[in-house]
Amino acid sequence: MSASIENFLKTIYSFRNLEARDTKPGSIAKALGISNAAATDMARKLSEKDLLEYRKYQPLQLTPKGERFALQVIRKHRLWETFLYRTFDMSLLEIHNEAELLEHATSDRMAEILWNYLEKPSFDPHGDPIPNGYGFVDFEKDSKVLFKAEEGQEYRIIRLVSNDEEFYNFCCDNKIEIDNEIKVAKQYSKNQLTEISILGRQIVIPKEFSNNIYVTKVNEQ
């Protein structure tokens, strides 16, 4: 299983449930930085290996087998992230970039060693769930993106999803961190801005960032 295949399956899996993201070859190609033609090619090949279903012009769909493989890679990625974050002084972005490489050079045995050493963690430092050895994903808390949160409600930040350095710098500068609590002051819907208060400060967050921040209601806990 090459790194190219692993990244391909992983990308399909993670786009699966995201609105505003489909799993047609073009979208996957864009995410991986390859041409549409290359993605179509890869899709054909993987469908022959029974890792996904490919029908012309349709979104790609992982088979059960393909999903299991994707989850193994995601598991290794998130175990490394968790390990690097706890062990070294590395940022949320750095751990992601290193894990993006390490995930493809990790034996199943190494994954088990990490998993035990970390005491069977359920979530990585971005708040993403860590699949277990059998491919199952732990129950995800009921959550929504900050962009769609209700005015006046209080929420807890449970997840930060991005590969963008500026996003993480913004989070860092404004104490937007997992487990911190916020109150949604106002949604400027037309301009797609969200105003929140966090640790006593008011800040306005544009869509580009508020779409990467997942929150859950505090009283629903």
Add this chain to the structure above:
Amino acid sequence: MSASIENFLKTIYSFRNLEARDTKPGSIAKALGISNAAATDMARKLSEKDLLEYRKYQPLQLTPKGERFALQVIRKHRLWETFLYRTFDMSLLEIHNEAELLEHATSDRMAEILWNYLEKPSFDPHGDPIPNGYGFVDFEKDSKVLFKAEEGQEYRIIRLVSNDEEFYNFCCDNKIEIDNEIKVAKQYSKNQLTEISILGRQIVIPKEFSNNIYVTKVNEQ
């Protein structure tokens, strides 16, 4: 720089000073488990990139540039070994096998993080020196293989070099470990056996193993 190229350069470097090992394409091919033709091919390509000198039928020789690259890979390999050995409950063989993969998925930044975290180690758990960031190898102690040690002399074990599971099992069972001291009782030269005493026990070691054990005289310290 692909894993294939990295392994190729690394192998040439480590065969360089070993007697009973030359650096002709055939030897490298055998070590890497590829065909002679593939090794010759690779040699031609790398010589075009100024990483080694290739003249037909002659041993391969790394250029200064090639040597720097090789040392970077060896550095990453040994840093991972040291890290895995200290952090987890892994054997001398396991750490080698994992490092063989991880070395190719390690950024320069990650190597520096490991290096600092480990407090700038000079040797890995097998007793092999760790090149520094500029490609220089720390001074190696005056050593010889146990196979060639003098009868009656006392030595300290400083290095274990092998990829063979049985060798490491043998070492483990007989307390042949870095820093342990031994006395060479007898060299059965014709039969290539070395008898030593270690921690009060006498054992006879055949050439296949005694050639992988490096020792240094205790009083020469």
Add this chain to the structure above:
DNA sequence: TAAAAGATTTAAGCATACTTAAATATTAAT
């Protein structure tokens, strides 16, 4: 020193993972 044995190189070919350009299908707009 000449043949035999052994190693190395050349040649031809294959799988993977990509590219660009052209053809074709889908989707959106008038």
Add this chain to the structure above:
DNA sequence: ATTAATATTTAAGTATGCTTAAATCTTTTA
């Protein structure tokens, strides 16, 4: 319902890293 814009697929081609088989060179041995 056409047409235009957009996306996808097909086709042709490239670089990498391998393979086996044949040709050639080097080394050994008699």
